[in-house]
Amino acid sequence: MSDEPATQSARGTLSREKVLLAAVAMADAAGGAVPSTRKLAERLGVRAMALYHHFKNKDELLDGMVDLVFAEVELPEPGQDWREGMRLRAGSMRAALNRHPWAVGLMDSRLDAGTATLRHHDAVLGCLRRDGFSVAGAAHSISLLDSYVYGFAIQEAALPFDSAGGDDMEELAAGIMARAAEAFPYLAEIAVEHAMKPGYAYGDEFAIGLDLILDGMERRREQW
Amino acid sequence: MSDEPATQSARGTLSREKVLLAAVAMADAAGGAVPSTRKLAERLGVRAMALYHHFKNKDELLDGMVDLVFAEVELPEPGQDWREGMRLRAGSMRAALNRHPWAVGLMDSRLDAGTATLRHHDAVLGCLRRDGFSVAGAAHSISLLDSYVYGFAIQEAALPFDSAGGDDMEELAAGIMARAAEAFPYLAEIAVEHAMKPGYAYGDEFAIGLDLILDGMERRREQW
DNA sequence: CAGGAAAACTGTACGGTGTACAGTACAACC
DNA sequence: GGTTGTACTGTACACCGTACAGTTTTCCTG
Structure with a gap:
């Protein structure tokens, strides 16, 4: 409804990045739902099929959206203590999933990791390895931490009230x-x-569970 | 295609339970996708709209399917040691989510818990409370354990290869x-x-992470 | 036993979805 | 300046959830 292509061509208005940014913005605005190809196209001033010149199919677009979420996550800095690094990135990942709750439901069906996702995992692994974790120990740690963060995000998303507190919940x-x-x-x-x-x-439960996990990692760091 | 209602009425062929069982069976067979109302109805020898006499809408049907998955999970028995009880139910929950991978993607959008789900959580809470966990400690424990189990299930579901092992993965x-x-x-x-x-x-990572969590719970049991 | 109401099904239709396929117009290059 | 490739449009298809209005069948009540 905004700017129709009328009769002119809309050549040059699209790019992978512009499409992904618009898709993420629309999904955020809609709460928990990814926009349809037609709605997304309309917002970009283009017809639905134009998207298919930049993405093989909708699934590839979803892959790109999830990768954009990973790109938002703060990574541990090179010289950082592993414990502080893990705490920061876990909190940042949770925050990103709270900002983009639609990503939580997408994660279980994403098969192709994007480059931001790979960079993310590489940085986390690196932080652990440089601080004395063995390869196997780092693998255990990442599996555990990621499971915890994703699972916590699922539970927050499924909560029928705001997880930040408030009394909506009493009535419920x-x-x-x-x-x-x-x-x-x-x-x-x-x-x-x-x-x-x-x-x-x-x-508030997030930090409590995370501390328990980090303590356990500390204790096992040398033996793993 | 199987048994059409022809011209006769199909009265009495449906019930909430029969619909849910068929829906779960079809979703399992399809791998990761819940059946459409039409496909589900066809399998039950009925037309699509008949389902809406037993479920307000599709979301309510999905609620019922998820509750059926919870009903499959083995719960800690009354006299059982908390640690063994938690380990058993975590493993059983993971197994259920592996058997019904479609449930993982549904969990983040389910707002109404079914009675099997409530019974499940009540039993887990009870096991912890009876073994010396405070109310707050039990809350922390459940949040942590559930997050871990759900998150691990997400990661298994997102794995492009069978998590049980095999060499499909080397090429990947x-x-x-x-x-x-x-x-x-x-x-x-x-x-x-x-x-x-x-x-x-x-x-195999599942048990490793779970043990770390159970150790941490043990250590905090009295102080929480 | 008659009749009427309630319950459980069917039929049709609407607006939405992802996307295949066949144009069409513009940009860039020989 | 013509050719070629690229980025868009238009149309169409199969499928989706479900609203709404019948049509039976069953069951309750007088």
């Missing part, structure tokens, strides 16, 4: 618990005594 | 590394010295 918990009554006593307990407490925010 | 790693050349030295190192070793299977 109350509703669930009313339905489930006393059939699930431990769930009721945790809802009442933990999640409904004033200062509660699920997002 | 070779291909990637040929493209990436020496731009990613640490990635190259881990590919050659770790992932391409004869006995390697990514799935």
Whole structure:
């Protein structure tokens, strides 16, 4: 609706990068949904099929979008202590997945890693290897850390309320618990005594779990 | 194609449970994709719109499918040691997500937990609470364990080769590394010295990470 | 047993999706 | 200045979820 190509040609208006940036912006705005090819094209002032000159198919476009998310993640700097480096990049990765929640649902079906993704993993591996982790130890560490970060992002995305806190949740918990009554006593307990407490925010759990993992890595660093 | 309703009515052929079982079976068979309403209906000898008498919309059907996956997970038994209970249910959950890989991609958008899901979480919480974890400690533990299991399942699902091992991967790693050349030295190192070793299977990482987490929980059990 | 209401199905249709295929117009090069 | 390749457009297809309006069949009630 914005700027139609009218009858003129729109040659030169498109490029891989411009398409990806627009797609990410639209997905962010839409909350959790990747735009359709037609909507994306319209935003770019172009017809849907024009996209297929820059991407083999939609899946390749999704690959590119996910790679853009990885490109946003802060990587550990060369001289940095492994523990601080891991904490920073885990937090940065989580933040990126919170900014782009649509990426979480895409990750399980992405087969081709982009170059930003490869650079990301290479940097993380390097930080560990340079600080005394063996090859196997670094592999264990990355599998564990990535699983934790992705899984935490899934759970935050699935939360029906804002994980930063607020009292939207009290009514929700109350509703669930009313339905489930006393059939699930431990769930009721945790809802009442933990999640409904004033200062509660699920997002705070991230650092707690991450610290446990980093402690365990520290302890195993030499033996792995 | 199998048994069309011809001209007669197909009354009584449907029920929530039958629909869900068929949907899960079809999704499993298809690998990673949930069936369309039409395909699902055809398999049940019914027309697509008949499904909407048992489910408000497709999302509610997906909720039910995910709940069925949770129902398959073995729960810790009442008298069981927390550590053994957690290990068993984590392994069982991972196995269920491997059997039903389509569920992994659904989890980030499920807002309404089914009763099997609630029972699942209640049982896990109970196992921890009965063995000395505080309410907060149990909350930390569950957040961490669930994140790890879901995240690991994501990574297994995203793997372009079978995580149980095999040499499909050598060619793949070779291909990637040929493209990436020496731009990613640490990635190259881990590919050659770790992932391409004869006995390697990514799935083995699961137990290693899980043990680290359980150790950390043990250490924090009293102080949390 | 009659009749009417509720429940479980069918038929059709609408707007949306990804994308195959065949133009068409412009840019660049011999 | 013609040829060739590239980047776009137009049209069309099969498929998707589902709204809405029948059509049966069953079951409850008088």
